[in-house]
Amino acid sequence: MATHETMEPVKTGKKQGDRLQCVVVTPERTLFDQLVEFVVLPLYDGELGILPGRSPLIGRLGYGELRTKSEGITQRYFIDGGFAEVRDDVVTVLTNRAIPAAKLDTAAAARELEQAQAQRAANDFDQAEKDKAIARARAQLHIGAAKG
Template identity: 55%
Template sequence: MAIRCVVVTPERTEIDREASYVTLPMYDGELGVAAGRAPLIGRLGYGLLKLQTETGTQQLFIDGGFAQVENDVVSVLTSRAIPAEQIDAAAAERSLSEALAMPGNTPELRYIRDAAQLRARGQLRAARAPH
């Protein structure tokens, strides 16, 4: 039995396809979704969304957002979804270095710095993951 995964960014629908299993990068860890999963709404983190399909595994870097699971449909709303093989590890390392050097002397700057660090670390994991 298949589930449908729909990934939407502000620009377009990035993915709309069936999969046998979906792994979501939640803000506090990964969540696996198979057919018949109980409904849920959750906050996404920065990391890899993995779809197990008939043709193999498809992986996307997800840049935060929200996910909803209901009636064997996984709906993902995110600001960016990038195929994992398109992530440049060297660029992600530079982004992490820049994020680590950001100031954090106010709550707002700490929030921006922490988000930049999480994003860069997620991109590094995506770039280093087997594709």
């Protein structure tokens, strides 16, 4: 005679599918590796919000704000380009630079913007570099102005 075992449900608080693992890596170090409820990425052509269960993707990052939220706390970072991969509820961000919003120096960003706007562009490459420098400085100013 076969017996049927009853399995009690495991109580783990949040279900596995309610969180994302977010990993942000710069050339120098891993800035953070945390479980979060959602992530907003600054892709080169706009923001992308990511929730658990998102289909896999790879995206090119622009200059802008990376936001994460966990247990009611939002963390904000300036991201300096790079790439992001989403796969199996893991968001991996590879970026040249990631600065917490609270540590942004808006005065330095304002000087960078002024210098970038004053640059002369002799060719298409110079113009592209000027545009990048302007976008980078404006993103830092925007994020830094909203801190606090």
